[in-house]
Each structure stands twice: as C-alpha cells, then as structure tokens.
Amino acid sequence: MADNPTKGLADVVAASTALSDIDGRAGRLFYRGYDIHELAGRTSFEETAHLLQVGTLPTRAQLAAYGAELVQGRTLGGLVAANVAEIAEKQAPMEALRTLVSLASADDPDKGSNSAEANHRKAARLTAQQPILVARYHAARTGGEPREPDPELSIAANFLLQITGRVPERRAVEIFDTCLVLHADHTMNASTFAARVCAATLSDMHSAIVAAIGTLKGPLHGGANEQVMRTLESIEPSGVAQAVRDRLVRGEKIMGFGHRVYKTEDPRATHLREMSRELGEASGDDTYYRMSKEMEEVVFAEKGLYPNVDFYAATVYHYLGIPTDLFTPVFSVSRMSGWTAHVIEQHADNRLIRPDSEYIGQSAQKWTPIDER
Numbered sequence: 001m002a003d004n005p006t007k008g009l010a011d012v013v014a015a016s017t018a019l020s021d022i023d024g025r026a027g028r029l030f031y032r033g034y035d036i037h038e039l040a041g042r043t044s045f046e047e048t049a050h051l052l053q054v055g056t057l058p059t060r061a062q063l064a065a066y067g068a069e070l071v072q073g074r075t076l077g078g079l080v081a082a083n084v085a086e087i088a089e090k091q092a093p094m095e096a097l098r099t100l101v102s103l104a105s106a107d108d109p110d111k112g113s114n115s116a117e118a119n120h121r122k123a124a125r126l127t128a129q130q131p132i133l134v135a136r137y138h139a140a141r142t143g144g145e146p147r148e149p150d151p152e153l154s155i156a157a158n159f160l161l162q163i164t165g166r167v168p169e170r171r172a173v174e175i176f177d178t179c180l181v182l183h184a185d186h187t188m189n190a191s192t193f194a195a196r197v198c199a200a201t202l203s204d205m206h207s208a209i210v211a212a213i214g215t216l217k218g219p220l221h222g223g224a225n226e227q228v229m230r231t232l233e234s235i236e237p238s239g240v241a242q243a244v245r246d247r248l249v250r251g252e253k254i255m256g257f258g259h260r261v262y263k264t265e266d267p268r269a270t271h272l273r274e275m276s277r278e279l280g281e282a283s284g285d286d287t288y289y290r291m292s293k294e295m296e297e298v299v300f301a302e303k304g305l306y307p308n309v310d311f312y313a314a315t316v317y318h319y320l321g322i323p324t325d326l327f328t329p330v331f332s333v334s335r336m337s338g339w340t341a342h343v344i345e346q347h348a349d350n351r352l353i354r355p356d357s358e359y360i361g362q363s364a365q366k367w368t369p370i371d372e373r
C-alpha cells in the first residue's frame with residue numbers, strides 16, 4: 001500500500017460547518033459557539049436540537065412550538081407498525097433502525113420534497129421518531145407494545161419510560177438528557193460525513209440518515225459503546241490490568257479509547273465519567289465504574305490514550321437500565337439532531353462531494369479472451 005499521509009482523510013478539511021467545532025489540543029467542543037461544558041447539565045436535548053437545526057437556543061415560546069412539533073412528529077405511519085415484529089426477529093438493533101428509518105420515509109408527509117422548509121420539518125420528525133423506533137423495536141422483540149409516550153415528558157424521560165417500563169427518577173432523566181446533549185453533534189465524524197456525502201448528491205434527508213446509521217453502527221465509531229460494556233462484562237474485576245495488557249500484547253484495540261481529533265481528554269468523557277461514578281455509587285454496586293477507572297489508568301500508562309465519548313457512556317447507560325445492545329441506538333437518538341442539521345446545512349450551500357483517489361493498481365494490462373486467461 002502506498003504511503004498516503006491523508007489515509008482515512010486525516011487532517012483533511014472536508015466541509016465547512018457552523019454547527020460544531022473541536023479544539024483537539026485543548027480538548028474543547030462547541031455547538032454553534034457554545035462550549036459543551038456550558039450546555040451540559042443546563043440545556044435540554046430539545047433545546048440543543050433546536051440550536052443545531054434552527055440555529056439558536058430557543059426562547060420559551062420557540063421551545064414550546066418546537067416541542068409541539070416533536071410531539072406531533074413522532075407519530076409513525078402504518079409501514080413501521082406492520083413490519084416491526086418481523087424486523088425485530090431478523091435484525092440486530094442498528095440494522096433494524098436502518099431499515100425502520102427507511103420504512104418511515106415512505107409515510108413521511110414531506111416525502112419527495114427537498115425544500116429547506118420540508119427538510120426542517122423532516123429534521124424535527126426524525127429527531128422525534130428515532131427514540132420511538134428504538135422503543136418499538138425493543139418492545140417487539142420482548143413480545144409487547146411500548147408504553148405510550150407522555151406528551152408532557154421530555155424525549156429523555158419518555159425513552160427511559162419506554163425502554164425500562166418504569167417511570168424514571170428525576171436524576172436519571174437529567175443524566176440521560178445530558179448524555180443526549182453530549183452526543184448531539186461532533187464536526188466531521190464518520191457518520192455525519194456519510195450523511196453529507198449522500199446529501200451532496202441532492203439525495204433526500206432520509207437517504208442521508210440511513211447512510212449515517214449504517215456508518216455509526218461500526219465498532220470504530222458509535223458501535224464502540226456496546227463493545228466497552230462487553231469488554232467489562234468479560235473481565236474479572238480483580239484482573240482488569242492484566243486483561244488490558246493481554247489485549248494490547250495481542251495487538252487488539254481497547255474499545256472506548258483513542259480519538260482522531262482529541263490529543264487530550266475528550267470533554268464529553270469528563271461529564272460521562274462523573275455521571276458513571278454518581279450512578280454507580282447510587283446503585284450500591286459501582287464495580288463497573290471502578291473497573292472502568294482502572295482500565296483508564298492502565299490504557300493511559302501503556303499507550304498514552306484517553307477515553308473517548310463511548311467509554312463512560314457504556315456504564316452510564318448500563319446503570320440507567322438500558323440493554324447493552326441498545327447503547328449504539330441511543331447514540332443515534334441523540335446524533336439524529338446533528339445529522340439532520342448537517343443535511344440542512346449541506347443543501348443550503350451544496351457542491352457534490354467527490355474526492356480524488358491515488359491509483360496503486362497494475363498498469364499496461366493487455367486484454368485476453370476468456371478461454372485464454
């Protein structure tokens with residue numbers, strides 16, 4: 001393989017965006033100029049989605065209008081209801097979401113339109129529908145109907161209600177809401193880039209989101225949070241350091257560590273670590289939190305790597321009672337707000353995304369008839 005300094009498009013500026021910005025050396029993340037540390041714990045996911053999709057933190061009146069749009073938009077057409085049971089039987093969660101979002105597009109009132117107004121409405125609908133799709137999928141595979149979402153509750157509260165079947169405690173809702181805020185957007189990450197590449201052909205919003213979901217699914221991206229939990233579950237609490245070293249000796253990656261852009265602590269991990277500690281202690285068994293802390297120390301000592309957003313998200317979701325195979329779908333519930341905002345932004349000032357490639361194959365080949373090869 002030729003030595004390509006931009007392999008994986010490292011350090012390549014692939015788009016301009018006013019949505020989010022990262023300072024990888026300082027470990028800072030901004031949504032539309034607001035430091036994530038200002039937003040986390042103070043701004044709801046709904047306000048954050050409005051900030052990304054509409055452009056401003058909403059006033060109370062704007063939030064009420066946007067909230068009403070979300071409540072109205074979460075109603076799903078008949079195709080999802082008719083097929084979700086069979087999909088739940090045959091597909092893993094992220095595969096199912098890819099299929100379900102595609103199915104939902106057939107019932108979208110704005111299907112066929114790529115206007116800015118239609119895309120804003122689709123963005124709100126997709127943001128409202130994604131948690132409902134996860135809940136419907138989960139209910140279908142566990143043999144029931146999800147609890148009806150309560151129009152008075154936030155997306156975070158309704159999601160916990162629907163997934164766990166219990167009315168969540170106030171602090172659990174606050175923590176989960178903060179998780180959704182922390183995952184909402186992240187510059188030109190792989191799934192957002194996939195969405196923008198698709199949108200830049202002037203394809204539609206739902207197609208771009210399907211591309212993004214398929215991209216988020218991979219373990220090097222959003223799929224890492226599930227793998228973090230699987231790793232913790234596979235290790236003896238007393239054998240964390242040895243297990244990490246064994247994996248590194250075998251050349252394996254430790255899921256939830258490392259990042260293309262951050263050269264120091266991921267600012268989202270700072271919040272997630274603290275929330276994991278709080279929930280672990282409150283649960284009366286903080287073993288997974290303590291194991292995570294030890295893993296963090298060992299990986300840093302051995303490789304100089306910091307935890308990324310997926311590492312402590314895993315134990316936070318675990319303590320909140322979310323099944324492990326729904327961790328990446330949870331990521332998609334949040335990132336939907338950013339993906340859709342990026343599609344709107346791409347369409348507002350579009351140019352086809354079509355990079356070049358470096359040819360490294362054979363040359364001067366001579367064609368021969370099939371029987372002479």
Ligand code: ACO
Pocket residue numbers: 008189219220221222224252253254255256257258259260261303305308309310
């Ligand atoms: N465990 C062990 N070693 C690692 C890890 C890790 N988690 N991450 C990077 N490294 C090592 C690589 O083996 C490589 O070492 P080498 O130079 O000796 O070969 C070096 O660090 C550079 O790693 P790359 O994979 O080339 O770095 P890149 O910037 O391409 O990848 C990525 C970033 C994909 C996040 C990587 O760190 C990784 O695979 N981490 C584990 C998966 C993960 O947690 N993904 C979630 C990322 S956050 C998100 O997408 C939401």
